[in-house]
Amino acid sequence: xxxxxxxxxxxxxxxxxxxxxxxxxxxxxxxxxxxxxxxxxxxxxxxxxxxxxxxxxxxxxxxxxxxxxxxxxxxxxxxxxxxxxxxxxxxxxxxxxxxxxxxxxxxxxxxxxxxxxxxxxxxxxxxxxxxxxxxxxxxxxxxxxxxxxxxxxxxxxxxxxxxxxxxxxxxxxxxxxxxxxxxxxxxxxxxxxxxxxxxxxxxxxxxxxxxxxxxxxxxxxxxxxxxxxxxxxxxxxxxxxxxxxxxxxxxxxxxxxxxxxxxxxxxxxxxxxxxxxxxxxxxxxxxxxxxxxxxxxxxxxxxxxxxxxxxxxxxxxxxxxxxxxxxxxxxxxxxxxxxxxxxxxxxxxxxxxxxxxxxxxxxxxxxxxxxxxxxxxxxxxxxxxxxxxxxxxxxxxxxxxxxxxxxxxxxxxxxxxxxxxxxxxxxxxxxxxxxxxxxxxxxxxxxxxxxxxxxxxxxxxxxxxxxxxxxxxxxxxxxxxxxxxxxxxxxxxxxxxx
Amino acid sequence: xxxxxxxxxxxxxxxxxxxxxxxxxxxxxxxxxxxxxxxxxxxxxxxxxxxxxxxxxxxxxxxxxxxxxxxxxxxxxxxxxxxxxxxxxxxxxxxxxxxxxx
Numbered sequence: 001x002x003x004x005x006x007x008x009x010x011x012x013x014x015x016x017x018x019x020x021x022x023x024x025x026x027x028x029x030x031x032x033x034x035x036x037x038x039x040x041x042x043x044x045x046x047x048x049x050x051x052x053x054x055x056x057x058x059x060x061x062x063x064x065x066x067x068x069x070x071x072x073x074x075x076x077x078x079x080x081x082x083x084x085x086x087x088x089x090x091x092x093x094x095x096x097x098x099x100x101x102x103x104x105x106x107x108x109x110x111x112x113x114x115x116x117x118x119x120x121x122x123x124x125x126x127x128x129x130x131x132x133x134x135x136x137x138x139x140x141x142x143x144x145x146x147x148x149x150x151x152x153x154x155x156x157x158x159x160x161x162x163x164x165x166x167x168x169x170x171x172x173x174x175x176x177x178x179x180x181x182x183x184x185x186x187x188x189x190x191x192x193x194x195x196x197x198x199x200x201x202x203x204x205x206x207x208x209x210x211x212x213x214x215x216x217x218x219x220x221x222x223x224x225x226x227x228x229x230x231x232x233x234x235x236x237x238x239x240x241x242x243x244x245x246x247x248x249x250x251x252x253x254x255x256x257x258x259x260x261x262x263x264x265x266x267x268x269x270x271x272x273x274x275x276x277x278x279x280x281x282x283x284x285x286x287x288x289x290x291x292x293x294x295x296x297x298x299x300x301x302x303x304x305x306x307x308x309x310x311x312x313x314x315x316x317x318x319x320x321x322x323x324x325x326x327x328x329x330x331x332x333x334x335x336x337x338x339x340x341x342x343x344x345x346x347x348x349x350x351x352x353x354x355x356x357x358x359x360x361x362x363x364x365x366x367x368x369x370x371x372x373x374x375x376x377x378x379x380x381x382x383x384x385x386x387x388x389x390x391x392x393x394x395x396x397x398x399x400x401x402x403x404x405x406x407x408x409x410x411x412x413x414x415x416x417x418x419x420x421x422x423x424x425x426x427x428x429x430x431x432x433x434x435x436x437x438x439x440x441x442x443x444x445x446x447x448x449x450x451x452x453x454x455x456x457x458x459x460x461x462x463x464x465x466x467x468x469x470x471x472x473x474x475x476x477x478x479x480x481x482x483x484x485x486x487x488x489x490x491x492x493x494x495x496x497x498x
Numbered sequence: 499x500x501x502x503x504x505x506x507x508x509x510x511x512x513x514x515x516x517x518x519x520x521x522x523x524x525x526x527x528x529x530x531x532x533x534x535x536x537x538x539x540x541x542x543x544x545x546x547x548x549x550x551x552x553x554x555x556x557x558x559x560x561x562x563x564x565x566x567x568x569x570x571x572x573x574x575x576x577x578x579x580x581x582x583x584x585x586x587x588x589x590x591x592x593x594x595x596x597x598x599x600x
Contacts, residue, residue: 031568032568032571037566038570038571038573046576047576047579047580047591049573050573050579051571051573051574052574063564063566064564064565065565065566065568066565066566066568067568068568086562088556093517158593158594159595160588160590160591160592163579296556297556297557298556299557301564302557302561302562302564303556303563304562305562305563
């Protein structure tokens with residue numbers, strides 16, 4: 001591997017303007033595949049959800065899943081796109097073992113949805129992202145590369161292929177070029193992917209889980225010298241698997257491209273792989289003759305011609321637009337503008353909404369997701385929704401705090417246990433013996449010892465200085481290893497001394 | 499979707515063979531470079547039959563919107579699915595080492 005010269009992003013942006021294009025693949029949550037009736041459950045045993053159609057056995061005839069078309073139209077409408085009056089599927093021809101037909105059924109110059117836009121917000125500024133198209137296609141199988149030292153393809157001796165995923169409906173959303181102030185590019189890219197996640201999650205047509213691959217982002221980026229209008233050569237960074245990584249991939253590619261251009265070199269048009277551990281990209285594959293996909297209309301599938309009545313019916317099913325929803329939620333929750341902006345910026349809007357839906361107060365939901373959970377996500381370099389804890393569990397833990405069973409400190413240990421797979425919050429409390437002691441017998445003894453151990457504080461309380469109780473409460477909490485109901489301890493201290 | 503090629507060069511044949519993963523010898527390249535243009539000429543005759551007022555069609559009958567409901571139908575068993583595979587392992591299709599990466 002050649003050593004790359006990286007230019008710090010801030011410095012690069014003094015000489016170049018980044019131009020981005022983002023592609024997002026959304027796996028739909030239909031019950032069955034795009035062109036056959038095989039189920040689409042995530043995590044099933046290999047090759048248990050396959051049939052002659054998705055294995056491309058001779059004579060098999062694909063038939064389009066009506067629900068997938070409906071979902072595609074709803075996604076198009078949510079992205080403010082036009083919906084095609086008539087469009088066809090096309091064959092994208094290439095040889096790769098995860099695609100058993102030797103072509104991917106996709107759409108070429110007739111996407112079902114086109115010419116849309118969304119508005120995303122970064123640091124209080126709104127940026128319009130133009131959507132070129134949203135088209136329908138199918139997912140590929142999954143390859144397991146065996147024999148190579150690293151598990152990546154290079155060096156593998158052979159591959160094992162599972163076709164359960166082959167044929168699951170995908171929607172690919174392609175932006176037009178995005179040109180925003182260079183110092184905002186990475187944040188805008190992240191905000192856009194996060195926005196699309198929330199938007200499509202709100203439609204209920206996909207799980208939109210980046211960590212499970214039901215939302216996948218590719219980042220295309222090029223630099224042009226400041227003042228120039230000529231686009232540079234772009235790199236395509238594939239399968240960036242978290243919001244944070246989208247941001248990092250943009251920054252890394254800005255640094256890398258600038259390093260090449262500064263030395264008078266030319267950027268290769270190639271795919272790149274993003275590495276979560278280092279935040280870097282490495283060369284994947286150069287564009288070559290093999291990228292001549294020879295698209296042609298799919299003769300086995302009838303064209304799709306959604307009636308205008310159907311499109312309008314589907315438009316009527318759309319949830320309120322995100323900006324309206326955000327304003328409503330902010331009013332409902334009583335969040336300040338800053339609290340709301342932080343919540344959206346952290347990609348926590350839906351998580352907070354779901355936590356409140358599950359019974360927590362807005363401030364409690366915000367506190368956990370933007371505090372404890374954000375800290376954990378940051379430490380792990382992960383997104384909030386891949387921490388292994390659900391909004392329902394957060395709400396349950398908050399309910400246990402409200403009931404006095406645990407306190408905030410113990411709650412952190414409950415989170416640890418839930419994330420470690422030790423069961424429900426209730427089971428973790430039992431398993432780790434975390435319940436706070438509010439039994440007056442045990443607490444009373446500890447309070448007595450605390451009073452005996454700090455006669456000065458005790459005297460101050462007797463003299464009417466209730467603030468001095470803090471020292472005694474601290475002593476009791478220490479003795480009880482944090483597992484005491486602090487409110488009850490305070491009451492007992494005051495009862496005994498006043 | 500490109501216009502049909504008027505002529506076809508030896509380089510075109512080589513390119514197409516590469517795309518189709520067909521390993522052609524030098525002699526075969528010469529042979530097909532001579533033969534394919536003749537085939538294209540015959541096809542061109544058929545293309546003339548349709549006037550400019552006839553739109554190119556991808557489907558023989560004008561049928562739109564052939565859909566099925568989103569309902570599960572029974573799959574193959576893994577044994578059935580793998581029955582025709584030259585090799586399998588861990589209930590997966592075993593395929594040779596992949597050179598190009600994507």
